[in-house]
Amino acid sequence: xxxxxxxxxxxxxxxxxxxxxxxxxxxxxxxxxxxxxxxxxxxxxxxxxxxxxxxxxxxxxxxxxxxxxxxxxxxxxxxxxxxxxxxxxxxxxxxxxxxxxxxxxxxxxxxxxxxxx
Numbered sequence: 705x706x707x708x709x710x711x712x713x714x715x716x717x718x719x720x721x722x723x724x725x726x727x728x729x730x731x732x733x734x735x736x737x738x739x740x741x742x743x744x745x746x747x748x749x750x751x752x753x754x755x756x757x758x759x760x761x762x763x764x765x766x767x768x769x770x771x772x773x774x775x776x777x778x779x780x781x782x783x784x785x786x787x788x789x790x791x792x793x794x795x796x797x798x799x800x801x802x803x804x805x806x807x808x809x810x811x812x813x814x815x816x817x818x819x820x821x
Contacts (some may be wrong), residue, residue: 740754753796755799
């Protein structure tokens with residue numbers, strides 16, 4: 705990954721977070737949403753935005769739907785405040801590090817039980 709792509713990723717992460725907190729009015733996005741990371745394609749045309757949502761599964765799905773629905777608004781808001789010539793298409797994905805950690809611990813426990821037997 706080039707330094708430029710890294711800078712764009714960080715800029716997008718910060719700006720998307722601000723837009724979601726302050727400007728997005730969709731009621732589905734009222735849960736606590738954290739923008740975990742952004743992965744932009746090398747040509748800067750597309751970006752995957754990994755989000756973490758506090759709450760139940762239902763809340764996570766609703767928040768994701770709200771973000772997907774508001775992606776055009778978010779792109780425009782970012783374009784208004786940054787010097788990017790082209791704001792990438794945004795693809796939102798759920799990223800729950802706590803669930804991943806719990807799965808890793810579960811697999812490790814399983815392996816320990818297999819090793820003990």
